Amino acid sequence: MNRILKKLFSNGTSLIGIILLVFFIIIAIFAPAITPPLSDDPYQIPRMSWDINPQPPGSLMSDDMKEIYGFLEKEVKWEKAICGTAEGGYDIFYGLIWGTRTAFKIGIITVFISMLIGIILGSISAYFGGWIDEILMRITDIFLSFPFLVAAMVLTTVLGRGLDKVMIALISFGWMGYARLIRGSILSTKEETYVMAAKALGVSDTKIIWKHLLPNTIFPVMVQGSMNIGSMVITAAALSFLGVGAPVGYADWGQMVSFARNWIIGSPGHAGQYWYAVFYPGIFIVLFVLSWNLIGDTLRDILDPRLRGEL
Amino acid sequence: MENKKKLLLEIKDLKTHFFTEDGVVKAVDGVDFEVYQGETLGIVGESGCGKSVTAFSILRLLDYPGKTIGGEVIFKGENLLKKTEDEMREIRGKEIAMIFQEPMTALNPVLTVGFQISEALLMHFKISKGEAKKKSVELLKKVGIPIPEQRVNEYPHQLSGGMRQRAMIAMAMSCDPILLIADEPTTALDVTIQAQILDLMMTLLKEFNGSLIMITHDLGVIAEIADRIAVMYAGKVVEYTDKKTIFHHPLHPYTLGLLTSIPRLDIEMKRLNVIPGIVPNPLHFPSGCKFHPRCRFATDRCKKEEPSLIKIEEGHLVKCWNVDKVLKEVKKGLLVEV
Numbered sequence: 001m002n003r004i005l006k007k008l009f010s011n012g013t014s015l016i017g018i019i020l021l022v023f024f025i026i027i028a029i030f031a032p033a034i035t036p037p038l039s040d041d042p043y044q045i046p047r048m049s050w051d052i053n054p055q056p057p058g059s060l061m062s063d064d065m066k067e068i069y070g071f072l073e074k075e076v077k078w079e080k081a082i083c084g085t086a087e088g089g090y091d092i093f094y095g096l097i098w099g100t101r102t103a104f105k106i107g108i109i110t111v112f113i114s115m116l117i118g119i120i121l122g123s124i125s126a127y128f129g130g131w132i133d134e135i136l137m138r139i140t141d142i143f144l145s146f147p148f149l150v151a152a153m154v155l156t157t158v159l160g161r162g163l164d165k166v167m168i169a170l171i172s173f174g175w176m177g178y179a180r181l182i183r184g185s186i187l188s189t190k191e192e193t194y195v196m197a198a199k200a201l202g203v204s205d206t207k208i209i210w211k212h213l214l215p216n217t218i219f220p221v222m223v224q225g226s227m228n229i230g231s232m233v234i235t236a237a238a239l240s241f242l243g244v245g246a247p248v249g250y251a252d253w254g255q256m257v258s259f260a261r262n263w264i265i266g267s268p269g270h271a272g273q274y275w276y277a278v279f280y281p282g283i284f285i286v287l288f289v290l291s292w293n294l295i296g297d298t299l300r301d302i303l304d305p306r307l308r309g310e311l
Numbered sequence: 312m313e314n315k316k317k318l319l320l321e322i323k324d325l326k327t328h329f330f331t332e333d334g335v336v337k338a339v340d341g342v343d344f345e346v347y348q349g350e351t352l353g354i355v356g357e358s359g360c361g362k363s364v365t366a367f368s369i370l371r372l373l374d375y376p377g378k379t380i381g382g383e384v385i386f387k388g389e390n391l392l393k394k395t396e397d398e399m400r401e402i403r404g405k406e407i408a409m410i411f412q413e414p415m416t417a418l419n420p421v422l423t424v425g426f427q428i429s430e431a432l433l434m435h436f437k438i439s440k441g442e443a444k445k446k447s448v449e450l451l452k453k454v455g456i457p458i459p460e461q462r463v464n465e466y467p468h469q470l471s472g473g474m475r476q477r478a479m480i481a482m483a484m485s486c487d488p489i490l491l492i493a494d495e496p497t498t499a500l501d502v503t504i505q506a507q508i509l510d511l512m513m514t515l516l517k518e519f520n521g522s523l524i525m526i527t528h529d530l531g532v533i534a535e536i537a538d539r540i541a542v543m544y545a546g547k548v549v550e551y552t553d554k555k556t557i558f559h560h561p562l563h564p565y566t567l568g569l570l571t572s573i574p575r576l577d578i579e580m581k582r583l584n585v586i587p588g589i590v591p592n593p594l595h596f597p598s599g600c601k602f603h604p605r606c607r608f609a610t611d612r613c614k615k616e617e618p619s620l621i622k623i624e625e626g627h628l629v630k631c632w633n634v635d636k637v638l639k640e641v642k643k644g645l646l647v648e649v
Contacts, residue, residue: 202404
């Protein structure tokens with residue numbers, strides 16, 4: 001474990017990934033301090049005005065908005081839109097900060113649960129083989145035959161809007177890769193003599209899977225998982241962009257890009273006038289995904305079984 | 312004399328076949344032998360003759376496509392083939408344990424030696440983790456590993472080959488099994504370590520009068536420790552008798568071939584004797600006696616009819632039509648004195 005950490009920190013690319021990740025983690029942890037929520041639901045992006053046009057960075061909260069907050073007896077702790085506002089007066093800076101929490105939630109929860117499902121099904125399938133393997137793998141095939149984005153879209157549409165629904169959809173169509181991966185490694189590892197030796201000592205099947213097989217096979221799955229955190233966030237963003245993801249006004253980067261949809265090219269004679277509407281959420285998504293991919297890449301190099309011989 | 316000894320394990324007409332896509336491989340096809348308490352049975356044969364599969368079949372360790380389709384494995388009066396998987400798990404490790412050929416691959420690289428030894432203890436006895444660890448240290452000490460308190464927390468790659476095999480023995484012996492199956496335990500070790508390991512196994516077994524099934528292709532090892540010997544060829548026992556008889560007057564051409572192919576210093580020989588040919592493909596066994604294509608005594612009868620394991624004399628079973636011819640050859644005196 002120490003060796004892995006040491007390598008992660010000594011490698012340039014992974015160091016960039018780690019720095020980016022730490023940056024996002026700090027943002028996520030200190031979100032309430034950086035931008036104190038103005039309403040009861042902190043994930044609801046506050047509106048700075050009723051303006052349909054995005055407002056440039058540095059613009060202030062409109063007076064009628066302040067009145068409303070005063071009427072609701074909410075304290076307005078800040079009134080400057082540092083990164084401007086999106087369509088409908090939604091504050092971009094607030095969305096970015098609280099959207100980091102959303103991104104972590106989506107990425108880590110979906111990957112963790114789908115990894116768990118994949119590992120359980122894959123290891124059972126590989127270890128017991130025969131008809132169990134046949135049935136589980138055919139089910140996996142069926143799920144794999146749906147195009148991921150389309151399937152996730154259809155499922156969220158059926159389930160309704162909301163972050164939890166997005167996650168359910170992503171998990172439902174995201175576990176197959178892990179199942180296949182772990183099945184493959186266990187199929188080869190279970191032929192090792194030490195598995196036979198453990199069996200000959202009377203060790204139970206569950207113990208053999210958990211203590212003997214998984215520690216030897218889990219690394220490729222973990223690498224896959226760390227790289228998938230990024231792609232899960234992208235898919236969730238895509239769903240939000242298409243309008244089937246997070247509810248309107250929810251602090252979610254994908255949704256913020258979606259707000260910018262009509263303003264990307266700017267106005268006649270002023271190309272890129274509303275650059276801030278798409279740039280900030282876009283760059284956050286890119287950097288977030290990049291950080292996970294860089295870490296995942298290095299993890300793969302470190303944990304590659306062929307290189308692990310130098311242990 | 313043998314009747315006085317307690318019968319521990321009896322194998323009757325054991326048949327284990329592998330149902331592959333290319334056809335049925337009859338890896339073990341009718342094997343019989345007995346193991347008495349406190350005795351060592353040696354199983355000898357070339358690679359691929361079914362020695363290891365026989366061992367796995369006793370413990371029922373084979374998975375699909377391998378399947379034991381017939382026969383009986385009677386251990387302490389009960390047929391192991393009729394037991395449930397849970398009952399078998401109780402017997403594995405506790406009553407019958409096994410030592411494998413490659414100590415490197417038989418130990419899990421990601422678990423400490425101590426964990427792997429205490430695993431069996433925790434499985435079979437109601438003891439705490441601390442007690443199991445303490446017992447593991449004791450066991451490592453018993454098998455002659457220096458600084459066991461430190462070694463117990465080490466991983467297999469930190470141990471030398473001989474030490475790994477000692478750790479394997481500690482694992483197998485952790486629950487004091489009454490029967491130990493050793494599948495070529497010394498093949499992967501260098502010669503000086505081999506003798507030590509054999510010695511260690513025998514000493515430990517003597518402690519509680521345990522029995523040993525020694526699977527090997529090394530006749531030197533057999534000469535060292537076995538009481539009785541079963542020679543296997545192509546999934547069948549071809550000769551079954553005590554050690555003395557095997558080395559003095561073997562009656563199966565295959566056994567004779569094995570014995571004359573041992574390098575010797577006392578006789579002038581230009582070239583080492585070999586048994587011509589190779590082990591037949593188990594998918595296409597020859598007709599009649601399976602050894603006939605390689606046998607210099609083969610007659611037409613051998614090609615057509617398969618001999619059965621017949622009692623030639625008391626305690627000497629041979630599966631051959633031409634026992635008398637072999638005997639003549641043996642009497643010329645080409646064999647090692649044991």
